[in-house]
Amino acid sequence: MAKTNNEEITFEITEHIGDISLASSGWKRELNLVSWNGNDARYRRI
Secondary structure: OOOOOOOOOOEEEEEEEEEEEEOOOOOEEEEEEEEEOOOOOEEEEO
């Protein structure tokens, strides 16, 4: 279901699984279990 512009999007990282990689610039990739808008949590790589 699409959100309209005036609806708030919420998220909660329910579990941090771990870091996948770390770049020389300081940026890192993580694997987390994330719940969006109160729904069941899903894996998310950021």
